[in-house]
Amino acid sequence: MNRPTLIALDWGTSNLRASLLGADGRVLDTRSAAAGVMAVPERRFEHALQSLIGDWLTQHPGCTCIASGMIGSRQGWTEAPYLECPAGPQQAARQLTAVPFGAGHRLHIVPGLRCVGRDGQVDVMRGEETQLWGAGLEPDACCVLPGTHSKWAWLGPDDRVLRFQTWMTGELYALLTQHGILGRLMDFGGAFDAAAFDHGVQLGLRHPAELPHTLFAVRTAGLTGQRSAAALPDFLSGLLIGAEMAGAARDAGATRVTLLGDGALCDRYARALQAAGVAVQRAAAQATPRGQWRVAQAAGLVQG
Amino acid sequence: MNRPTLIALDWGTSNLRASLLGADGRVLDTRSAAAGVMAVPERRFEHALQSLIGDWLTQHPGCTCIASGMIGSRQGWTEAPYLECPAGPQQAARQLTAVPFGAGHRLHIVPGLRCVGRDGQVDVMRGEETQLWGAGLEPDACCVLPGTHSKWAWLGPDDRVLRFQTWMTGELYALLTQHGILGRLMDFGGAFDAAAFDHGVQLGLRHPAELPHTLFAVRTAGLTGQRSAAALPDFLSGLLIGAEMAGAARDAGATRVTLLGDGALCDRYARALQAAGVAVQRAAAQATPRGQWRVAQAAGLVQG
Numbered sequence: 030m031n032r033p034t035l036i037a038l039d040w041g042t043s044n045l046r047a048s049l050l051g052a053d054g055r056v057l058d059t060r061s062a063a064a065g066v067m068a069v070p071e072r073r074f075e076h077a078l079q080s081l082i083g084d085w086l087t088q089h090p091g092c093t094c095i096a097s098g099m100i101g102s103r104q105g106w107t108e109a110p111y112l113e114c115p116a117g118p119q120q121a122a123r124q125l126t127a128v129p130f131g132a133g134h135r136l137h138i139v140p141g142l143r144c145v146g147r148d149g150q151v152d153v154m155r156g157e158e159t160q161l162w163g164a165g166l167e168p169d170a171c172c173v174l175p176g177t178h179s180k181w182a183w184l185g186p187d188d189r190v191l192r193f194q195t196w197m198t199g200e201l202y203a204l205l206t207q208h209g210i211l212g213r214l215m216d217f218g219g220a221f222d223a224a225a226f227d228h229g230v231q232l233g234l235r236h237p238a239e240l241p242h243t244l245f246a247v248r249t250a251g252l253t254g255q256r257s258a259a260a261l262p263d264f265l266s267g268l269l270i271g272a273e274m275a276g277a278a279r280d281a282g283a284t285r286v287t288l289l290g291d292g293a294l295c296d297r298y299a300r301a302l303q304a305a306g307v308a309v310q311r312a313a314a315q316a317t318p319r320g321q322w323r324v325a326q327a328a329g330l331v332q333g
Numbered sequence: 334m335n336r337p338t339l340i341a342l343d344w345g346t347s348n349l350r351a352s353l354l355g356a357d358g359r360v361l362d363t364r365s366a367a368a369g370v371m372a373v374p375e376r377r378f379e380h381a382l383q384s385l386i387g388d389w390l391t392q393h394p395g396c397t398c399i400a401s402g403m404i405g406s407r408q409g410w411t412e413a414p415y416l417e418c419p420a421g422p423q424q425a426a427r428q429l430t431a432v433p434f435g436a437g438h439r440l441h442i443v444p445g446l447r448c449v450g451r452d453g454q455v456d457v458m459r460g461e462e463t464q465l466w467g468a469g470l471e472p473d474a475c476c477v478l479p480g481t482h483s484k485w486a487w488l489g490p491d492d493r494v495l496r497f498q499t500w501m502t503g504e505l506y507a508l509l510t511q512h513g514i515l516g517r518l519m520d521f522g523g524a525f526d527a528a529a530f531d532h533g534v535q536l537g538l539r540h541p542a543e544l545p546h547t548l549f550a551v552r553t554a555g556l557t558g559q560r561s562a563a564a565l566p567d568f569l570s571g572l573l574i575g576a577e578m579a580g581a582a583r584d585a586g587a588t589r590v591t592l593l594g595d596g597a598l599c600d601r602y603a604r605a606l607q608a609a610g611v612a613v614q615r616a617a618a619q620a621t622p623r624g625q626w627r628v629a630q631a632a633g634l635v636q637g
Binding site: 153198231255 | 407451452454456457482499500501502504508509511513514535539540541542543546547548549550553554556559573576577579580581
């Protein structure tokens with residue numbers, strides 16, 4: 030008797046992931062498609078949505094639809110204004126952007142977050158805030174969400190995100206390996222080289238303020254034969270992640286960090302955090318639909 | 334009666350620049366071609382050389398040929414082993430690599446330099462050492478040679494290079510603008526935006542250890558309209574160069590720096606150094622053929 034109640038969409042740049050949640054907030058079914066914001070031609074977002082979950086909408090006409098992620102960006106379906114930090118699910122629930130579609134349906138888009146750091150530097154996120162709200166975090170957690178642009182977030186009472194930082198570590202790795210001179214000496218696709226990665230982490234941790242110089246060590250390690258071509262990608266990865274640990278953890282003063290996400294990249298972050306002397310814990314999976322459920326509850330869209 | 338005496342080749346990755354020097358070391362003539370090491374098909378270096386200066390070789394049969402730069406790398410004509418720092422023109426003169434070519438000619442290739450920095454990090458240069466030796470530097474100078482990979486070099490007595498650092502600042506700028514997400518918001522080709530550049534320099538100077546995070550400010554400055562699309566390239570350029578100043582100058586403890594090179598990039602470095610509180614002076618032009626002359630003299634290839 031767990032009646033389908035909420036259709037929760039994790040709609041990012043590359044992918045659209047849909048979850049069907051029951052009246053108790055549990056996930057009943059999931060589906061996904063390579064129908065992210067940058068992958069849908071001519072902004073035909075309604076078509077992409079109907080293609081993936083049109084049958085859910087027909088079979089469960091009472092369901093509410095909620096979405097978070099890049100679908101609320103300027104390139105998305107409708108721009109959902111950013112919410113200023115500090116902000117939690119209660120604040121987000123008061124600023125949903127409703128988009129009518131199909132036969133009387135409405136898609137409620139969760140706002141992204143915006144914060145102003147040192148020197149007036151603005152930072153933004155879309156989607157990660159909802160993941161944070163669904164992760165079941167301890168109060169005052171410092172969280173890291175690895176990715177192409179990793180996010181460090183500091184939380185306060187009621188899961189409010191106090192502030193956060195974006196680190197372009199993953200993009201730098203992709204650019205340097207795919208288009209830069211460092212990639213020319215590399216062999217890709219081998220097994221993870223823990224020694225090369227750990228050495229990179231140590232260099233990055235020790236010299237974060239000289240990263241554009243230390244990067245050149247990846248080239249000379251290849252030129253001089255200090256490291257094999259197969260070891261260089263992991264050496265570079267360690268160097269970049271180590272520099273992120275030093276820079277962000279110093280700012281954090283964090284001795285304990287919660288990692289959100291899974292897969293090989295998260296394992297690398299865990300390894301580098303431990304090397305930096307930071308205790309690591311992992312957050313539970315399926316954080317995004319749980320965060321969406323919390324926002325929908327707070328907005329009165331579903332009963333709690 | 335300034336008899337042509339030395340043919341000096343500045344042979345880099347992209348270009349081959351030839352100078353004809355008289356018996357007093359002065360430049361009599363210059364030529365160049367887009368015949369750098371990576372631009373010559375099938376390593377036909379002798380053909381490229383004869384095409385550019387075959388007539389000099391015929392008309393001035395007594396001339397000696399000397400070359401510096403990437404022509405001595407593994408991808409070049411012949412690999413000229415690196416010389417360990419500290420090293421000056423006297424040391425280089427004792428380690429020239431002679432390559433026979435044509436009708437009894439020999440090309441003397443100047444060795445590159447190698448130094449070992451903190452944590453055993455190896456650094457290398459090819460070509461810049463010769464430029465340094467020809468720049469007429471004061472004793473104990475700290476020098477910066479801007480470029481795709483800029484070099485910071487610290488000199489001791491007799492123009493010996495004590496140690497140096499490579500900074501990949503220029504390559505990072507190229508990668509981020511040409512292949513990264515930051516470039517997507519940018520308009521290129523406008524006039525230099527001094528205010529955007531200076532703001533970037535200040536951010537880079539203040540937060541060198543958070544560069545992969547601060548880079549994201551270029552994106553948010555565009556997203557939020559803080560900076561126009563035309564101002565973003567100079568903002569990014571300032572940020573990267575500012576971070577280099579903070580990282581390298583801290584290591585240098587330098588209060589006075591000599592800039593080698595010319596053009597717009599050098600002007601940017603001068604501006605950023607001044608913002609960092611470092612006094613700047615410019616070295617004389619035509620440093621490379623003068624450095625080659627000094628090495629040739631020390632080797633006894635020309636009379637001094």
